Amino acid sequence: MTAKPARNRRTQADRSGEMRARLVEATVESLVERGYARTTTVEVCRRAGVTRGALHHHFADLPDLLAAAMSDTYERFFLAPARTRPFASLEAWIDDAWARLRQPAFKAVIEVWLAARNEPVLGRELRPAIDRYKLVFSIEASARLKALIGSSAEVQAFYRLACETLIGLALGRATTPGGRAVDHEAVVIATLKTLGRRITREAAA
Amino acid sequence: MTAKPARNRRTQADRSGEMRARLVEATVESLVERGYARTTTVEVCRRAGVTRGALHHHFADLPDLLAAAMSDTYERFFLAPARTRPFASLEAWIDDAWARLRQPAFKAVIEVWLAARNEPVLGRELRPAIDRYKLVFSIEASARLKALIGSSAEVQAFYRLACETLIGLALGRATTPGGRAVDHEAVVIATLKTLGRRITREAAA
DNA sequence: CAACAAACATACATAAATGTATGTAAATGA
DNA sequence: TCATTTACATACATTTATGTATGTTTGTTG
Structure with a gap:
């Protein structure tokens, strides 16, 4: 039996999990830094420090890998932090949502959105993951949002508008050379919060 | 001398102009339908019905062609219509701006924005064209906007916010399968106008 | 109406990505 | 512990895009 697990002996499940994680991470990094067009299997493997054979063993093809990368980002950046307490105000929601969308990783999501639209084959494979993503903004799917x-x-209506505004800002970051903030970002966020407060106040009246 | 211009005799300037126009048009179409990643020189030439030799004669390389396509879209969809009378209201501006950003051609712009960010070489060549594009949203550069x-x-501040909102909506269209309207598009536009009216009213007071 | 240059086509060499096939090491389980 | 499966690596064939070089047609100009 595997009595004493030698210091560097890892279970197969561990190896698989870690390898998949490394590949997914490398994929997201590549999407952020180089975009979809230059995110190839060789590039991902180079970043992950593994061979293409390894990639191919865990993922059927690039669409498969992208779907995994998308679901992973989705889970880590958008769903996981959302399981906390309800929002105190629209302002709090704006802070929370923007804290996520401003992440560089969201650029990977935008890249995948476009790629799914651009390539029908990819789109078919990615649709489930994308649809799950859309739920991030869905009011019905979130008790926190419903309560808010x-x-x-x-x-x-203001919530819908704010979602688009934040996505617009996120696209601005995604298209800015270093992924840095766009010029009037702070002003827009501040204005959005101000409007949010007013809408809330009026709705209460 | 070229005494009687035969029915199908075209001047060289004409030929060049028409060829460049065809290539640019094919490029924009490809960017909209297939995205940057699959917009290759062969694909553009296939659409334009010419050989790669022709393309190479008029444009040094793909970045050069993309810059031309970008400038052309810029000119046709954003600058040209803007030379009309001043805006009557923020609402009128929203209508005007959205009428442009909702065009499928704007997806080509988004594709180029991302490509320029993703590929440094391309970015260097496209920066001038992109910077001109940014002026579309610049208040200082437009007498109409300054007056408004x-x-x-x-x-x-509201204007800045509205710009981001419209871009967000445009990205929504760009990532939707048929380039069709996103779900809550109408609501967002309507809300934006409502807010615009209020802001204007208050600023006057 | 030459001589020339511009407009466009054809052809080939190179590079890079993908899929597939096969080989080896590590883990599992009877 | 040994057969079997899983994890990963290596190698090759195919495809596709690009750059470049060269050829042919069509306008321009002295």
Whole structure:
């Protein structure tokens, strides 16, 4: 039996998990730094420090890997932190949402969104992952959002608007050379919060 | 001398102009339908119905062609229509701006933005064209916008916000399978206009 | 109406990505 | 412990894009 697990003896599940994680991480990095067009299997393997054989063993092809990378980013950056307490205000939600969308990793999501639209084959394989992603902004899917927005049509409409605004800002970051903040980012966020406060106040009245 | 210009005799300037136009048009189409990653010289030539030799004669390389495509879209969709009368209201500006950003051609711009960020070589060549594009949203560069916004910091901030919102919506369209409208597009536009009216009213007071 | 240059086509060499096939080391389980 | 499966590496064939070089047609100009 495997009585004494030698110092560097890892279980197969461990090896698989770690390898998949490394590959997914390398994929996201490549998407952020080099974009979809230059995110090839060789590039990902180079970053992960493994051979293409390893990649091919764990993922059927690039679409498969991208779907995994997307789901992973989705889980780590958007779902996991969302399992905390409810939002105190629209302002708090804006802070929370923007803290996520401003992450460099969100550029990877944008790249995949476009790639899925651009390449039908890829789109078919990625649709499930993408649809899960969309739920991040879905009011119905989140008890926190439902509680925050309530039944006011005005608040709900403002929420939709704020989502698009944040995505616009995120695209700005994604297209800025270093992924740095775009010029008027702070002003826009501040304005969004101000408007949020007013909408909330009026809805309460 | 070229006494009687035969029916199908075209001047060299004509031929060049038409060829460049065809290539640029094919490039934009390809960017919209297939994205940057699959917009190759062969694909562009296939669409334009010419050989790669022709392309290479008019454009040094793909970055050069992309810069031309970008400038052309810029000119046709954003600058040219902007030379009309001043905006009557923020609402009118929203209508005008959205009428442009909702065009499929704007997806080509987004693709180029990302490509320029993703590939340094391309970025260097495209920077001038991109910087010109940014002027579309620049208040200082447009007398119409200056007149519309005036000196109110609130109106100016709202304008910045609205720009990001519209870009967010445009990205939504760009990532939607048929380039079709995203779910809550109409609501967001309507809300933006409502807010615009309020901001204007308050700034006047 | 030459001589020349511009406009466009054809052909080939090179590079890079992908898929597949096969080989080896490590882990599992009877 | 040994047969078997899983994890990963190596090698090759194919495809596709690019750059470049050279050829042919069509306009321009003295």
